[in-house]
Amino acid sequence: AQTVTQSQPEMSVQEAETVTLSCTYDTSESDYYLFWYKQPPSRQMILVIRQEAYKQQNATENRFSVNFQKAAKSFSLKISDSQLGDAAMYFCAYGGYNQGGKLIFGQGTELSVKP
């Protein structure tokens, strides 16, 4: 069975600084997708970034980028130039290529941004 682990329950960053959230996963599948979702206090889950396992190039979306290490089964999220609006719970999620709409989530990392 696949598992996703986020070892940092809480993180804090100063506004305009950079922060990295960690995620490791375990799977025996070769084709899969990894996602970072953001859940602000409103509880609305918002997709931040996605990575296809077959792509070696790390995904980037504006201030958000990932460091995907397939052999190490590591998928960290880097947030550059942190903004107050980045404060939220961040979830790492795994989706198997043939698993349809099933995502396996980590326990989440609560990110606070200090002005």
Place this chain on the structure above:
Amino acid sequence: KAGVTQTPRYLIKTRGQQVTLSCSPISGHRSVSWYQQTPGQGLQFLFEYFSETQRNKGNFPGRFSGRQFSNSRSEMNVSTLELGDSALYLCASSSHLAGGRNEQFFGPGTRLTVL
């Protein structure tokens, strides 16, 4: 396009009752997944429906069931409610393409409280 909608947003029930939650996916999306979110267990996959058929199922008791209609709208039902069923229930939709590569778009959730 309108986003994923869930009704009702809040529910209060008592133990032993049953409840039905509704989810309307993004127009054109044929896959609907349901998740339960609790402080203790985090985000857990309940089941996924695609073209009116259950395609994936998580490890939940048979009291949790669902269905999907021809217009892709989905309902989930919980019978004989227990205190531990108190949670935020999230619905997500994705396009009809096969595999986990699809992005899941989440609704705002239904907050269920069981007294």
